[in-house]
Amino acid sequence: GTDDVEKDLTFVDTELPKVVKSEVIGSDTVKVTFNEPVRNTSDLADQFEVNDGDLYVESVTLTNDNTAATVKLYSDLSDKSEIKLYVKSGVEDYAGFSVVSNPMTVDVVKDTEAPKIVSYKDAGKDKVTLVFNEDVRFKDNNNVTEVTPDTNSDLVDKFFHTNSSNTPRKVTIDGNEVTLEFDSTNEIPEGTAYVFVDGDALEDFWGNEIDSKIYTKIETSIDVTKPEVTKVEQGDDESEITVHFSEKVDNDSATDKDNYKVLDSDGNEVDANIQRITLNDDEDEATIKMNDK
Numbered sequence: 001g002t003d004d005v006e007k008d009l010t011f012v013d014t015e016l017p018k019v020v021k022s023e024v025i026g027s028d029t030v031k032v033t034f035n036e037p038v039r040n041t042s043d044l045a046d047q048f049e050v051n052d053g054d055l056y057v058e059s060v061t062l063t064n065d066n067t068a069a070t071v072k073l074y075s076d077l078s079d080k081s082e083i084k085l086y087v088k089s090g091v092e093d094y095a096g097f098s099v100v101s102n103p104m105t106v107d108v109v110k111d112t113e114a115p116k117i118v119s120y121k122d123a124g125k126d127k128v129t130l131v132f133n134e135d136v137r138f139k140d141n142n143n144v145t146e147v148t149p150d151t152n153s154d155l156v157d158k159f160f161h162t163n164s165s166n167t168p169r170k171v172t173i174d175g176n177e178v179t180l181e182f183d184s185t186n187e188i189p190e191g192t193a194y195v196f197v198d199g200d201a202l203e204d205f206w207g208n209e210i211d212s213k214i215y216t217k218i219e220t221s222i223d224v225t226k227p228e229v230t231k232v233e234q235g236d237d238e239s240e241i242t243v244h245f246s247e248k249v250d251n252d253s254a255t256d257k258d259n260y261k262v263l264d265s266d267g268n269e270v271d272a273n274i275q276r277i278t279l280n281d282d283e284d285e286a287t288i289k290m291n292d293k
Contacts, residue, residue: 032085
């Protein structure tokens with residue numbers, strides 16, 4: 001059976017986006033963290049200025065659900081120096097508010113230690129996320145954040161659970177988190193399991209690589225908990241609603257219009273006028289597109 005879930009939804013965002021943290025995480029890389037998600041735009045790299053424009057920005061990549069920007073420079077930074085970073089008003093949240101920022105001074109302190117696994121989360125039969133002590137990237141594949149056996153089988157084979165034959169169908173990096181997804185033939189066993197990362201698979205942004213195999217012990221259990229709605233928010237525009245679930249959901253039921261109701265502030269059902277519902281690739285977010293009235 002299914003249970004009805006009611007969530008209050010108001011399309012109002014009055015909070016201005018702000019920079020809450022900035023740090024040098026690599027020889028040519030700065031990470032800027034915001035208090036809320038920001039939009040990914042084509043001119044995003046132009047919105048970050050380093051040393052009054054004397055250091056040129058090569059690219060900007062959003063991570064951590066678009067709450068952080070990884071700013072890559074064309075030039076390497078000198079250890080034990082300082083840089084001045086300014087985030088321009090062209091950086092906006094999804095409500096269109098510009099970021100509030102003043103020029104910041106950021107220390108450059110070189111890191112010489114390889115990344116380490118410090119914890120894990122979302123462990124189930126088909127997925128686990130490894131949490132590292134710092135942001136990581138694929139070694140020798142710095143420009144990609146996702147690999148599959150079709151795109152780079154040698155790299156995928158460096159990640160596995162239990163034994164080297166249990167490799168994932170996809171490996172995704174988001175900041176300091178590495179998510180491994182497994183298909184039904186390579187499921188993670190219930191109870192205690194070990195997840196391995198071979199040497200030469202990952203490195204930090206200083207180039208410190210994991211040069212030998214590392215592993216972590218995880219605990220999994222059979223999922224008997226119903227998925228829950230964790231958040232409902234406005235999508236990319238006022239005609240979209242995004243529903244976040246606590247875990248993967250069935251595509252057929254999640255995209256069935258009859259499973260959703262829209263209520264007014266008095267709790268009365270209104271004509272939702274739903275055009276379509278789509279599920280994201282991770283199968284844990286449903287985007288409801290409303291018809292324009």
